[in-house]
Amino acid sequence: MTYQPSETRHGNLNWRRAGTSGLTLPEFSFGLWQKFGDRTPYETQREILLAAFDAGITHFDIANRYGPPSRAAEKTFGRLLREDLGAWREEIVVSTKAGNPISASPYHRGGSRKNLLQSLDHSLKDLGVDYVDVFYSHSPDLAVPLEETVGALVSAVHSGKALYVGISNYSRERAHEAAVLLKDAGVPLVLHQPRYSIFDRRLEIEDILGQSAADGVGLITYSPLAQGLLTDKYLDGGVPAGARAENSDFLSVDDITDEYRSRVSALNDLARERGQSLAQLALQWVLRRPEVTTALIGASSVEQLHHNLQAPGFAALTDEELEIIDAHGVHGTGLRTK
Numbered sequence: 001m002t003y004q005p006s007e008t009r010h011g012n013l014n015w016r017r018a019g020t021s022g023l024t025l026p027e028f029s030f031g032l033w034q035k036f037g038d039r040t041p042y043e044t045q046r047e048i049l050l051a052a053f054d055a056g057i058t059h060f061d062i063a064n065r066y067g068p069p070s071r072a073a074e075k076t077f078g079r080l081l082r083e084d085l086g087a088w089r090e091e092i093v094v095s096t097k098a099g100n101p102i103s104a105s106p107y108h109r110g111g112s113r114k115n116l117l118q119s120l121d122h123s124l125k126d127l128g129v130d131y132v133d134v135f136y137s138h139s140p141d142l143a144v145p146l147e148e149t150v151g152a153l154v155s156a157v158h159s160g161k162a163l164y165v166g167i168s169n170y171s172r173e174r175a176h177e178a179a180v181l182l183k184d185a186g187v188p189l190v191l192h193q194p195r196y197s198i199f200d201r202r203l204e205i206e207d208i209l210g211q212s213a214a215d216g217v218g219l220i221t222y223s224p225l226a227q228g229l230l231t232d233k234y235l236d237g238g239v240p241a242g243a244r245a246e247n248s249d250f251l252s253v254d255d256i257t258d259e260y261r262s263r264v265s266a267l268n269d270l271a272r273e274r275g276q277s278l279a280q281l282a283l284q285w286v287l288r289r290p291e292v293t294t295a296l297i298g299a300s301s302v303e304q305l306h307h308n309l310q311a312p313g314f315a316a317l318t319d320e321e322l323e324i325i326d327a328h329g330v331h332g333t334g335l336r337t338k
């Protein structure tokens, strides 16, 4: 059936500016990391992505590696643009990344100019677009001079293949260095994409929050629900059918420990007292920080998506509640180091 987007979509979400740039993003961005490849029916993927657009999400985050297999998520989104969303391309921010391994070849990984720029060309073909809105260096590559990685990002913008550039998973120091180099090259760093959740405090511990603000760089923080661990779905110790821990390279039943369950149970009690779900509490917690431009979420159903987008509607977290969250939200719970 021919798709027509909701006419009320523009008013549904709050908007924030990415650092000191002119790019405005909705408080929630949607990522196609897992379940947007060959293991999920295309119709399910389409339904979720169109529901996100209808709900006001304009920013879709992809990477050459997302699927599985690698490259599948870009093909999914390319098909969606071709068959449904193409007429609204100007309303959409499409982001992609390169740098994490997608094959055993040395030219399919890392921060070299060769890998980054040839991957971007490949992404444009799979997405069926002339340009992406944001092109990222997916992870720092300490074996490659930062000047080379940054130079490739600058070339992506100068060639018209990307409007803005970003970095992901960088340390505070390397992110600052990249921001300085990019500023000198006249292509400001617009976004840094690290992980941040009640169970991952690296942004606070290393003060990446403060450094990003000082550098005028927006933060797009991923896995705010710790891949689903910050919901009530694993509370009884089992793995519900179809949940990520059942079939993922990044989360498994081994992550559902007794320690995890006792912490999440206390957080769940707090959420209930506040009249919301743990997922909604966890999202509100991430968005309480002004340095965060947008929370980068995933969802495996339209119901999850709609439920999560209601998070900003609840009362702001009090200092007392934040203390309770700190007591149970122990850094590293359920998380593998990246």
Ligand SMILES: NC(=O)c1ccc[n+]([C@@H]2O[C@H](COP(=O)([O-])OP(=O)(O)OC[C@H]3O[C@@H](n4cnc5c(N)ncnc54)[C@H](OP(=O)(O)O)[C@@H]3O)[C@@H](O)[C@H]2O)c1
Pocket (backbone or CB within 6 Å): 030, 031, 032, 033, 034, 061, 062, 138, 168, 169, 193, 222, 223, 224, 225, 226, 227, 228, 229, 231, 232, 233, 242, 243, 244, 245, 279, 296, 297, 298, 299, 300, 301, 304, 305, 307, 308
């Ligand atoms: N730059 C990087 O290195 C990097 C790394 C990782 C992710 N990312 C980006 O961040 C995006 C989001 O990551 P993420 O998917 O880990 O985010 P997340 O929001 O922490 O987790 C999303 C998953 O949690 C579960 N979930 C969501 N809402 C739920 C609800 N209300 N109740 C129960 N379960 C719920 C769903 O999994 P199930 O239903 O399948 O269990 C869903 O797919 C990715 O798509 C990607 O774009 C970037």
